[in-house]
Amino acid sequence: MSKESSSLLQTRREGRVLIVSIKNPPYNLLTGDILLGLARILRSLDVRDTGAVVLASAISDVFISHYSVDEILEFGELLPPFLAANTHPWMLRGLLAVETGLSYLGLRPLLRMTPLKGLAHLNGYAECAHLLRSIPQVTVAAVNGRAFGGGCELALSCDFRVMVDTPPEGTADSRGCGIGQPEIVLGLIPGGGGTQMLTRMLGPAQALELCLEGTLISGEEALKYGLITKLVSREQLMPEAMTIAERMARRNPAAVAAIKDCVHTGGSSPLAVGIRREQGGFGTSALVPEAANAMTKYLSGIDELLGPKSNLADFQSWKDGTAVDFTPGSARKLQASKKQV
Amino acid sequence: MSKESSSLLQTRREGRVLIVSIKNPPYNLLTGDILLGLARILRSLDVRDTGAVVLASAISDVFISHYSVDEILEFGELLPPFLAANTHPWMLRGLLAVETGLSYLGLRPLLRMTPLKGLAHLNGYAECAHLLRSIPQVTVAAVNGRAFGGGCELALSCDFRVMVDTPPEGTADSRGCGIGQPEIVLGLIPGGGGTQMLTRMLGPAQALELCLEGTLISGEEALKYGLITKLVSREQLMPEAMTIAERMARRNPAAVAAIKDCVHTGGSSPLAVGIRREQGGFGTSALVPEAANAMTKYLSGIDELLGPKSNLADFQSWKDGTAVDFTPGSARKLQASKKQV
Amino acid sequence: MSKESSSLLQTRREGRVLIVSIKNPPYNLLTGDILLGLARILRSLDVRDTGAVVLASAISDVFISHYSVDEILEFGELLPPFLAANTHPWMLRGLLAVETGLSYLGLRPLLRMTPLKGLAHLNGYAECAHLLRSIPQVTVAAVNGRAFGGGCELALSCDFRVMVDTPPEGTADSRGCGIGQPEIVLGLIPGGGGTQMLTRMLGPAQALELCLEGTLISGEEALKYGLITKLVSREQLMPEAMTIAERMARRNPAAVAAIKDCVHTGGSSPLAVGIRREQGGFGTSALVPEAANAMTKYLSGIDELLGPKSNLADFQSWKDGTAVDFTPGSARKLQASKKQV
Structure with missing residues (x-):
């Protein structure tokens, strides 16, 4: 500089x-x-x-x-x-x-x-x-x-x-x-x-x-x-x-980068080009181990979130990003700690 | 399936x-x-x-x-x-x-x-x-x-x-x-x-x-x-x-398809490309015999619709799609029945 | 015709x-x-x-x-x-x-x-x-x-x-x-x-x-x-x-043309293409001698316009286009008249 x-x-x-x-x-x-x-x-x-x-x-x-x-x-x-x-x-x-x-x-x-x-x-x-x-x-x-x-x-x-x-x-x-x-x-x-x-x-x-x-x-x-x-x-x-x-800052950085790219570059391209761009971004964010962790956790509580007694207050921790840790590398650490236990 | x-x-x-x-x-x-x-x-x-x-x-x-x-x-x-x-x-x-x-x-x-x-x-x-x-x-x-x-x-x-x-x-x-x-x-x-x-x-x-x-x-x-x-x-x-x-469901299907294409594909393309796309869609819908029928009928009543005593209530049947039949093939049938008479 | x-x-x-x-x-x-x-x-x-x-x-x-x-x-x-x-x-x-x-x-x-x-x-x-x-x-x-x-x-x-x-x-x-x-x-x-x-x-x-x-x-x-x-x-x-x-009509015509082009053609193109288009339009308008005149005049009064005692009323003549003359050729005339003096 x-x-x-x-x-x-x-x-x-x-x-x-x-x-x-x-x-x-x-x-x-x-x-x-x-x-x-x-x-x-x-x-x-x-x-x-x-x-x-x-x-x-x-x-x-x-x-x-x-x-x-x-x-x-x-x-x-x-x-x-x-x-x-x-x-x-x-x-x-x-x-x-x-x-x-x-x-x-x-x-x-x-x-x-x-x-x-x-x-x-x-x-x-x-x-x-x-x-x-x-x-x-x-x-x-x-x-x-x-x-x-x-x-x-x-x-x-x-x-x-x-x-x-x-x-x-x-x-x-x-x-x-x-x-x-x-x-x-x-x-x-x-x-x-x-x-x-x-x-x-x-x-x-x-x-x-x-x-x-x-x-x-x-x-x-x-x-x-x-x-x-x-x-x-x-x-x-x-x-x-x-x-x-x-x-x-608690979001999955791969997903953040993908959304920004899809909105700015995909969103200003012909629709079919933009859709393909989104598919690529969806794929890379879905392949991140932290996203897999989050999906697994979500599936285990899906009935509380979507069922007849659903309470959107439960959804707040997901929206705040405190429900799961998306820091890159955290999934591996989590897995390692589970193995030790 | x-x-x-x-x-x-x-x-x-x-x-x-x-x-x-x-x-x-x-x-x-x-x-x-x-x-x-x-x-x-x-x-x-x-x-x-x-x-x-x-x-x-x-x-x-x-x-x-x-x-x-x-x-x-x-x-x-x-x-x-x-x-x-x-x-x-x-x-x-x-x-x-x-x-x-x-x-x-x-x-x-x-x-x-x-x-x-x-x-x-x-x-x-x-x-x-x-x-x-x-x-x-x-x-x-x-x-x-x-x-x-x-x-x-x-x-x-x-x-x-x-x-x-x-x-x-x-x-x-x-x-x-x-x-x-x-x-x-x-x-x-x-x-x-x-x-x-x-x-x-x-x-x-x-x-x-x-x-x-x-x-x-x-x-x-x-x-x-x-x-x-x-x-x-x-x-x-x-x-x-x-x-x-x-x-x-009473609209001209050629025009419906053209509008959807113009809005989604044309509307997400560079303007000059989109304009050309619209021209093509305009052409195909104007070539449909049912559209010709509708235009002929409209011209015969244009003074009621646009003149000083114009009444937008008359326009309602056009908007509802009941003024003309756009079902594909209906124009030919109409023509045939006219010939018989 | x-x-x-x-x-x-x-x-x-x-x-x-x-x-x-x-x-x-x-x-x-x-x-x-x-x-x-x-x-x-x-x-x-x-x-x-x-x-x-x-x-x-x-x-x-x-x-x-x-x-x-x-x-x-x-x-x-x-x-x-x-x-x-x-x-x-x-x-x-x-x-x-x-x-x-x-x-x-x-x-x-x-x-x-x-x-x-x-x-x-x-x-x-x-x-x-x-x-x-x-x-x-x-x-x-x-x-x-x-x-x-x-x-x-x-x-x-x-x-x-x-x-x-x-x-x-x-x-x-x-x-x-x-x-x-x-x-x-x-x-x-x-x-x-x-x-x-x-x-x-x-x-x-x-x-x-x-x-x-x-x-x-x-x-x-x-x-x-x-x-x-x-x-x-x-x-x-x-x-x-x-x-x-x-x-x-008092605007710089090079800038008007550039803005219209950037909005319609650039704005309907992929973002990176549009940005490049804007850069080109910015360049051509900045190269116009009348724009240089306007910038020089603006710099001489920048403290009145941006300083703590700034008065947006002063800005009105700029917005109205009466502060500078953007008619093509006016910059050369201005320079010539200054030389004569």
Whole structure:
């Protein structure tokens, strides 16, 4: 991790939950360095230690204001003006694909020192968002204030979003802690997946309206739209994010990874392709020994859960993940201890 | 149909509607045999006799509790432990594709006698769901109680879902007749299309939350989410399902098949691909002689329907499907009778 | 433009907004000629003069009743009966692809004189809808009354939809100014993208229900569903449509085109494909000199906008598009004038 990014990201562990806080005062602007550091942290996680990640802000009352406009301005200087005027999206897609290829060869750090660094930053954002959407750990964004542009996209790439219900003190407007993609007002469009996540979450009509208007919506509206999972008071933000993260950290990581893959990749593919993808994910999670343990335990108590005297309170321990231990390796340990007895 | 499945499925006909009831006491667990039988019934339907199918439960207060966990446990024993631990979803997708190929050669019944039968069951589920989503008959699920896991997926694969609004007597919790995908609590994920249908119906954010939490939602919530078409009292369940089915049985089967295909396959493809798919479906339905009859009749009365004295009550017989006869072959008969006169 | 289409379409300009009104009394039925004329107008637009298009009706109290049933009836006579009875959608998709190819060679006007003209009309609709969804101008439908079938599809292909909240005088039923796809009642399915737009906007469950039932929904319901952007009184229809269009006409056209492409094409592709598409669109809009100007101006005032004394009122001029001039070429003029000083 570069010197800069290490101080821009603070990590803290509570049990099987890792809390990553972004700290780039005063406005918590997102930068290429922050995303590089975040990607390194996400890639280094081990399912045996970490079952969930909470993504938070170390700046009070601000989640992430937006992506650094200075860096976008530099990106705009990528090409000389006479070339820039004739650039079509497919040319840039080609350049970005080349950059992705070079990054596989480990050349991204070199590219980041050339005028092409804008491409590296753009791909760096996409990789970080992809990691959030694909790691076997559940990710929870704790949104303590405004999440505009790149901040909105980072939150939307997490699995769950808990958001404060009140604007920061001293600001009257509820959009002081709003969420949205206002890039259009600078003549830009979202670049970290905003158009894609909004279209899939809300459909093309609402996505077009939000992106073309640059609307910033309040937490309350975001909850109504289904853009956030939960709206809580400022005091309840971290406790609530931690409660979800702790429950999710008890899930079978193979199943978590499979669900995330099925929803994001399968769910955006033609139906028959998505169904096959789900079958593969179902298979890998069913082959995990801990899942076999859970099924055996469930079958032994099926009459209590489904019978005429069924009590959904019994189901609560299953839902909380306390009925069985899904930590990888626990099934073998359980079997070994049984043998000793 | 195997001896087992024939007793697991009861069929009854009312006019052009076929009612298929699943009966596997006490919890109406779904099994490979039931799905095999259901697929056979769906494949044997003739548009001239059958215009709609109602999928119901023969067990009171339970639609389908879930897929048989015993069979899933067997699936988990598909591979020896040392292989299972290193299985990636793409390996399973490959095996499943091979199984699909073998089934075209008529080898599925043989496979179902080997340890590979788990693959045959998984593909069997997908085929049954695909039939529900593609046959030229409209399918209506009459959900009389809980529809968890595989039961939820079967209901979501139908075109319409009518659900009871009250939990079974003696159970306080409304989730006693809830719907959802709780596979995650056993360390599993949905395997019959649940992640795919929920993502497409609700978007990735809600789909992730429901699948990662294993949430069971009440009928009322399901209606709000748009997961079910109608919420009715226990007495009104079958009458309401039949009313919809009878109206739908009067539709042009070519148009029904085209709409189902356009929505499911076209609607999950890139837009330009989906548009072309719709054009093809539009063409085939417009070429049906019964559609030509209907258009001619409509044109002769267009001023009553669209003019200043238009009365939408006149439109009701069109909406009910009683204004024209779309039964395949009826146009030829009509023409013949006209000639005789 | 053919003699017919020139009188069927009226155009009027207000500043950078072009208003196109369809006039085909008495019911404003859509025809191949109208769509041909509309496509020609849309293709001829220049971003330097036109920033937004309002699509309106020149018939009072009727937006577009539906597509001409006479033309669809002719389409149904495309093939001799013995061929029609055995037509599969893929055959028609093949014929339509050939027609698309011939149209590239400029042969569509010829085809429109043969019995194959139905194919030309169907592809003509798709091209017109594609233009509405891809031109760098924002399109706003001003829906002053019923928009059924092809009228609904044309409105759904626009970026924004403003609709009147009251039925025409003398009609009691609110569906007098409703919206929907009732093709099924004539044994048909939507052919101008209705199944595709509804599935993407509402998900497969609601899309199936609306298309299989042929439901016509009121403006109020349409707003609740998210099918329309705004519901206004009859007097406020054009003023409101113009307000949106004028604001949108001040956007960066490169960004508008990119957002429309990302939402429609990217948003219906597998997520990774869509993300790459967005990156390309982000790049082209960031390379526009006007965007660079806007970013520079924003950076100079960032503390006022994001700081503790931030006032979202300051943000309003950015949202209105009055803070910077995005008209193509304006950045160069600005630079030239600075040099002179």
